[in-house]
Amino acid sequence: MPASPPTASKSPCPQPLLGQKLLDWYDRHHRDLPWRTTPAAHAKGERADPYRVWLSEIMLQQTTVEAVKAYFRKFTERWPTITELSAADPDDIMKAWAGLGYYSRARNLKKCADLVVAAHQGKFPESEAALKALPGIGDYTAAAIASIAFDIPAAVVDGNVERVISRVFTVETPLPAAKPEIRELVAATMPEARAGDFAQAMMDLGATICTPKRPVCLHCPLRDDCLALRQTDPERYPLKAPKKERPSRQGAAFVAQRSDGAVLLRKRPSSGLLAEMAEVPTTAWTAKQDGDTSTNSAPFAAAWRFSGQVKHVFTHFELRLDVYHASVPDMVIQNGWWTPITEIHEEALPTVMKKAIEAAIPSATKRSIKQA
DNA sequence: TATACGTGGCA
DNA sequence: TTGCCAAGTAT
Structure with missing residues (x-):
């Protein structure tokens, strides 16, 4: 004191x-x-x-x-x-x-x-x-x-x-x-x-x-x-300590859709960023230079087609996600489940994941929080 | 004490 | 477009 x-x-x-x-x-x-x-x-x-x-x-x-x-x-x-x-x-x-x-x-x-x-x-x-x-x-x-x-x-x-x-x-x-x-x-x-x-x-x-x-x-x-x-x-005022610059990371997200339109989701790990929230399968998010964002890093083989790029800013880094889409047969993955596209807005999807799904399936997540 | 942790709005 | 900012907490 x-x-x-x-x-x-x-x-x-x-x-x-x-x-x-x-x-x-x-x-x-x-x-x-x-x-x-x-x-x-x-x-x-x-x-x-x-x-x-x-x-x-x-x-x-x-x-x-x-x-x-x-x-x-x-x-x-x-x-x-x-x-x-x-x-x-x-x-x-x-x-x-x-x-x-x-x-x-x-x-x-x-x-x-x-x-x-x-x-x-x-x-x-x-x-x-x-x-x-x-x-x-x-x-x-x-x-x-x-x-x-x-x-x-x-x-x-x-x-x-x-x-x-x-x-x-x-x-x-x-x-x-x-x-x-x-x-x-x-x-x-x-x-x-x-x-x-x-x-x-x-x-x-x-x-x-x-x-x-x-x-x-x-x-x-x-x-x-x-x-x-x-x-x-x-x-x-108030005086503030100088802030550090925000690093960039990049990765890929994979939106798999079944013949009935359902989307494959999985649950994120119980600790760390977006813990216990839902996501579409993604690669690890790594420093910009060495990230492999090709379809080679997809969670499973499919006819992945590039849908577009999503940018998202977190507090301590900014992320660029290459989004891929594929029509796939019914399947089971670890920690995963299928959600009808009409119910996607009810899932525990963080905004960055809604952006990725929106890039692959335009209008998929349009429904807003106020209507939900 | 420093860092991880989301998102959207605004100048 | 970029950076700042908004009723902070946990580790």
Whole structure:
């Protein structure tokens, strides 16, 4: 524990006033989102459902609000309570999550639901530490659930909060090293009451006013307190460590179709990229130069015809897949099964696989998540 | 502390 | 087109 953080001199004392300004702004400008209760309802004693708070927070990790909305509705309609989610077939959860990305979240979702049902009588534990002990719940999510669902004064620090705080206090330490410093500043800024509203207010401010590019400082409730606005350029914050460049990989994907139109799928290994999701047979994905993407590397002999190339960008590499198609006789493969082309959208297919199938069989996967 | 882990939207 | 970004976690 450093005796004196670099920016300590800039915030010698707690700033409850700042927190109150933020809450006043939130009362008038909060976003209405499917997983929220309004601050007015909250003031009347209404509590947010911890299950819905948890589910939304997991979905929102590194994911936009707009992308989450349809999935959140789908999950809560199908599994209204954590008990029902825990009773679900894990494959059905993976299918329902398909397209949202970061699939370990879906696997941990089931593990967490099972634990809460088995070890906590179906109720989320009401402390930050106990929440953080659950699968898929880290520092941020534990604090978010504790504050939003239980009004526990926990320091919620996500990307929005990092941006708001680093600007208001001109934090000169680059992320992620600045995290502890930012957490201290949040703790000093938090009001005594309304922990959940304060956390959501910080995030709404970061999402709508204190945006990464072209923040709307004119409308900001903290404009008189913001050191970045006063001294320099707010967009300079938060400082970030330089990122590495994204390598390229390439491979081939093989879309086999039976005479009745069914497509051959198989299940991916239980660890690593896209773990336990469905795929069409592919080669290994290797560094661009030495990848063999010819039909020589097909999973079995067939009249493979080149359909086209698919590009897909993952977080840590970009992939170019040569896609081949063939009409084949009925057969059985390891970990594989046949799916009617009309039901392909119900499988646990990650987006990259939908792209590959679409390249081989145009219009095969057109049906969108909202209709599914 | 650094790396693996998805996807879609936007300038 | 390319790069950045969006309510992070696990190891």
